[in-house]
Amino acid sequence: MKIKSVEAFPVSFPLEVPSQDATGVWHDWSTVLVKITAEDGTYGWGEIGPLHGGGIAVFVAIVEHKLRDIILGEDCFDRERLYQKMLGRGTSSYAFGQKGAIVTAIAGIDIALWDLAGKLLDTPVYKMLGGATHKKIPAYASGFFGKEGRPLTPAECADEAKSYADQGFKGVKMKVGYGNESDLENLAAVRKALGPDLGIMVDANQGFSYHDVLKIAGRMAEFDLTFFEEPLPINDLDGMAELVKAVDFPIAAGENYYTRYEFREVISKRAVNIIQPDIIHAGGLTETRKIADMASAWNIPLAPHIHATVGTAASIHLLTSTPNTLAAEYITSGGSFQLRRELFGDEYIAEDGFVSASDKPGFGIEIRPEALEKFYPEVLK
Secondary structure: OEEEEEEEEEEEEEEEEEEEEOOEEEEEEEEEEEEEEEOOOOEEEEEEOOOOOOOHHHHHHHHHHHHHHHHOOOEOOOHHHHHHHHOOOOOHHHHHOOOOHHHHHHHHHHHHHHHHHHHHHOOEHHHHOOOOOOOOEEEEEEOOOEEOOEOOOHHHHHHHHHHHHHOOOOEEEEEOOOOHHHHHHHHHHHHHHHOOOOEEEEEOOOOOOHHHHHHHHHHHHOOOEEEEEOOOOOOOHHHHHHHHHHOOOOEEEOOOOOHHHHHHHHHHOOOOOEEOOOHHHHOHHHHHHHHHHHHHHOOOOEOOOOOOOHHHHHHHHHHHHOOOEOOEEEEOOOOHHHHHHHHHOOOOOOEOOEEOOOOOOEOOOOOOHHHHHHOOOHHHO
16 A cells, blocks of 8 residues: 655644743643554654753654655555665765654654554554553653742642542652752652652652762662652763662663664663653554563563643554553643543553553544644744
């Protein structure tokens, strides 16, 4: 079945209250959806993003002016070959490199090809990946974004944590990197609100140095952390590997690495205890499945970074089929959750702290055209 068309749809969801983490403040949550249509009219959806840092027009241009012509007229089932072709193997796109923006754009196309294949074969994607290893995926609530240009207070953190516990989530992930005492006060408030049995994860968004972590590690360990995500700059793999040996809680990372080749270095250096590829950054479903398998060979659990719309659906199908699945990230703030519901309704909504893959063909979602129009970015009009 040949590919007839490839389209990119930029969308931007304005936030009523700006969100913040250790890296900065953003006022909208933006992404690019990709629609690939086969010659019989069947189509699949993918996603490039998230792009709350901007750059929507750049990714649309990569799809429309480089990648589209590479795959038009090709067999839509040849996902592996097309992935290699888009990455520059034997084509002019090699000039874009093999990491960063080009891989993110390829990921959106690859995800759409998986959705399309599932629809053409009348089967859910997870069955194409080997079937269900897990019937439902445990989800942890991820949020605690700062508001109005400031970090949350301990009372605000406690209230948010309690709301997640009341919804049945088995753990929460909160932001750190706002100063040691502020971070510890917020951690104490969250642990008190959750009690001793629910998990707490923290995410520094690369905001610490090696010695910064050592200064605070002992006090953080008192809160029985499930993991500490991205404590150091992502290119400091040696420092991460030293942290893995030095601290009394697991180290996690992965959302800012691209392709199995970068993850090979992360894994072989033992720089993490838990691996977190983002399916819409790492190279799509084709590449992220390889990363998950590689991690499995090293006995490293998979807990992917998920801050997406269509990418959420793709991630849940991957987790359903993968033996070394640990948990799914589940964000209800920051814009992606609201946009996801606007785009395709209540699919992939957590129930009592678990998320399940749809049994409908492909990813089991249908994008609402009116939502694409409603949230078309003003800057591109």
